[in-house]
Amino acid sequence: MILLEPHLDLAAGTLTLRVPAYNEFPASEHTIPIEPTPESEEHFDLKVWASPPLDGFDVGTDALNRALSDFMGKDCRLMKKGVERREAGPDEGWIAALKPSGVDLAYEEDLPSQVGWADQFPILLTSEESLKDVENKVLTDEGVRSTPKFDHVRWSPSGPPLEINRFRGNIVVRGGKKWEEDGWGEVQIGGAADGSETLYVAARENTWARYAEKVCFGVNVVSKFSRGKLHVGDKVVVTRRFKALGEDRYERPEDADDFTF
Numbered sequence: 526m527i528l529l530e531p532h533l534d535l536a537a538g539t540l541t542l543r544v545p546a547y548n549e550f551p552a553s554e555h556t557i558p559i560e561p562t563p564e565s566e567e568h569f570d571l572k573v574w575a576s577p578p579l580d581g582f583d584v585g586t587d588a589l590n591r592a593l594s595d596f597m598g599k600d601c602r603l604m605k606k607g608v609e610r611r612e613a614g615p616d617e618g619w620i621a622a623l624k625p626s627g628v629d630l631a632y633e634e635d636l637p638s639q640v641g642w643a644d645q646f647p648i649l650l651t652s653e654e655s656l657k658d659v660e661n662k663v664l665t666d667e668g669v670r671s672t673p674k675f676d677h678v679r680w681s682p683s684g685p686p687l688e689i690n691r692f693r694g695n696i697v698v699r700g701g702k703k704w705e706e707d708g709w710g711e712v713q714i715g716g717a718a719d720g721s722e723t724l725y726v727a728a729r730e731n732t733w734a735r736y737a738e739k740v741c742f743g744v745n746v747v748s749k750f751s752r753g754k755l756h757v758g759d760k761v762v763v764t765r766r767f768k769a770l771g772e773d774r775y776e777r778p779e780d781a782d783d784f785t786f
Contacts, residue, residue, distance in 0.1 A: 576611075580609045654699065
């Protein structure tokens, strides 16, 4: 899916999606309105993993849905989240499991964070320093490089760098230590006087997975406030940290023996 090329034209109110050529199927380009007319909407009840039914509607043209299906090798539709709110608040899925764990998640009562088609959280925070560490391990770790399907041509010192957009983060930070973000309990971005750029880092099962020699990159984030703007170059201030247990390891609530999702 990372090969699909979207272009959003807010002035024209359109989304253009370029579908690359694949096998015998030629490349194609499709433009649809960002806000489709009610007459064009075909509604569905959908699920994201084990979520309750979520409202959504088909916004793709027949030609676009056919091109997506040919490219993906399965029946596909371009879907837009419906108007029903799917809250990423303290009673939703994984976040609900944090409530007894001692993680203090605070929300405005009238407008808690919400999420569309993401698994559970609206924001993924990643760091350039951690990305560099992943890249170094791919280039130098013999255990990784000896796996049967390892691409030695792509992953060579002369090859292109590892792109951070592979991990689809919403917020990318720089200037800290590698994996330092795993130990963040709360960060403030932008420093607004009213606290409107304060974000709460909501835990997920990332630390134990990475410590078991698996990579789960970035930390999920929910916003304490529903308003405020973030800008490229904003200062990031860590206002609460978890206890360090050693190099790149932190005592997070979800790592406790009695913690379950």
